[in-house]
Amino acid sequence: MTPAPAREEPEDADGAAHVADLMPMLRRIVAARVGQHPAAEDIVQETLLRVLTAEDRIEPGMLEPYAITTVRNVIATMWRKQDRDARNQHRVHDPSEPEDAEELVVASEEQSAISVALSRLADRERQILLAHEVSGRATQSLADETGSTAGAVAAQLKRTRARMRVEYVLALEGVEPPTDRCRPVLLALSSADRRRQREVDAPRHLLECEVCARLSEPLMGRGPVRTDEIHVPIGADPDIVAARQAARELASRAGFTGTDLTMLATAVSEVARNIVRFASSGEVSIELLDRPRAGIRVVARDTGPGIGDLDRALEDGFSTYNGLGLGLPGSRRLMDEFDITSEPGQGTTVSMTKWIDRKG
Amino acid sequence: MNSGPALVSILRQGDTLVASVHTALDDSEMVRFQNDLVRQIGEYRARGVIIDVAALDVIDSFASRTLQTIADIARLRGAVTVIVGIQPEVAFAMVRLGMGMGEVATALDLEEGMAHLAGLRGSGARRE
Incomplete structure (x- = not known):
């Protein structure tokens, strides 16, 4: 040829x-x-x-x-x-040169935010970060100096960068976190550490704390993109349909079929409606599980008034509005596992799981 | 929302209204559907109403209740309602949820629904 x-x-x-x-x-x-x-x-x-x-x-x-x-x-x-x-990619700062006058102003604001953030780090953290990022020293040579290993230094650098990002965003926005829960939550989000996020109950905090909800946006999306998890904000009627369709789609990708899919979607619909009716805003998160076996977990969180009498809310036919009172008890029957916690004045969390029924 | 394709179509066949739900409806759309249908029962002096829900992949407590409400209102306005086309998975989930269709007549599909209405008319037992 x-x-x-x-x-x-x-x-x-x-x-x-x-x-x-x-x-x-x-x-x-x-x-x-x-x-x-x-x-x-x-x-x-x-x-x-x-x-x-x-x-x-x-x-x-x-x-x-x-x-x-x-x-x-x-x-x-x-x-x-x-x-x-x-x-x-891992850097806080974009190295490209700004051109417009406007961009220069932004750049100087960013620079002062960076120095504020740097000053809030612990001395040792700052020294190592600067030695690595600015002087370009390798992790191995830093490790030799402190009698540590290159891996440990890299892990520490990763934590320091996460902290640096949090402080940078706080300094740039010029806000102090309103509660003492904010920093741990932001740090867990910034480092994309899922275990830590669960420990500090980050999703609930983001619902409750407006400041963190806003600040968390630039901090998230740094970890690997997760395709086995969806968050659907719930505020109005159309969100109920969006939540159940998202759940159905994720579940069918995981191998759920037929009746199981419909039961799951129906349960999601019920818990999402409870958010719209009683709390007016919240979120439904849907997550695929592979341990202890394949399944799907749905967590509905809201910041509403909470449920006074949980036992009665789980009874068939108990309704505080003109409903049928089937939402919670019905959802419990549709799913394999069901758990509800509610704090009057704080909100309600419904957590439900359905396992894949493998035939044969 | 009104500019998109119709979510529900309501057709008239003789003195029967055939309402087909084309896509998943949220709660406010469901209520709007209820109001439209009830208005048209009066407008067209309908004696029978068939609601085809074959396109619904979920019928939760609110949807079931709205369908029952439509049937109740229609009965008070002198029309008999038949719900047709409930999918097998949907029926299963409804039972598990603890929802039925109460006293409302149901039929497998549109054809069976028409036959049901014709049967009622034939026996002359349309109105109590």
């Missing part, structure tokens, strides 16, 4: 068609360099675009070499950018 077969003379001398003829060759080159990379087709299109815009300047017969050089450049640029992004 010759790499560049002599093409027939174009009949209509249409430039665009001429350039489009390059596509098979470009695809071959891109595939050889980046394989099945998701950006492969983007690279081809980007190259075609560049060739098209430069077409007037290209001498006849030079279109192919021009395209080949261009595609190489596009690929190299992509690798360089990915490399740079990967190197800087």
